[in-house]
Amino acid sequence: xxxxxxxxxxxxxxxxxxxxxxxxxxxxxxxxxxxxxxxxxxxxxxxxxxxxxxxxxxxxxxxxxxxxxxxxxxxxxxxxxxxxxxxxxxxxxxxxxxxxxxxxxxxxxxxxxxxxxxxxxxxxxxxxxxxxxxxxxxxxxxxxxxxxxxxxxxx
Numbered sequence: 001x002x003x004x005x006x007x008x009x010x011x012x013x014x015x016x017x018x019x020x021x022x023x024x025x026x027x028x029x030x031x032x033x034x035x036x037x038x039x040x041x042x043x044x045x046x047x048x049x050x051x052x053x054x055x056x057x058x059x060x061x062x063x064x065x066x067x068x069x070x071x072x073x074x075x076x077x078x079x080x081x082x083x084x085x086x087x088x089x090x091x092x093x094x095x096x097x098x099x100x101x102x103x104x105x106x107x108x109x110x111x112x113x114x115x116x117x118x119x120x121x122x123x124x125x126x127x128x129x130x131x132x133x134x135x136x137x138x139x140x141x142x143x144x145x146x147x148x149x150x151x152x153x154x155x
Contacts, residue, residue, distance in 0.1 A: 036061075068093050107138055115140060117147060126150060
């Protein structure tokens, strides 16, 4: 038992109080993990507005970018200087910028477009160089990057 006093008040701290708090947090964590596991297997139904998906094999929650909200935390392999790195860093969503997707008919030959390349995990500049109206295919060439050309099919 430790007694702490200052000029205004005093209190007594018992070591068991901290133990109970840790035990409650552990119990809460185990309960959340088990509910998430049962939810992911379809055994129970859960109503949530987060649109996160739980993977019971990796014990992780994932959320697509379109479902992010302000103040969400995101783990990315990008450091504080916004450069790629090997370990994960936590980032907070502080602004959401919505852009309208271009339809296949909105693309014009000779124009430059930013295209997200999943393997590079980046938006890279491309130029539309050809359109095949019969096959409904557009051909884009990269501008100054080591990425091969991209074809876009209209559905």
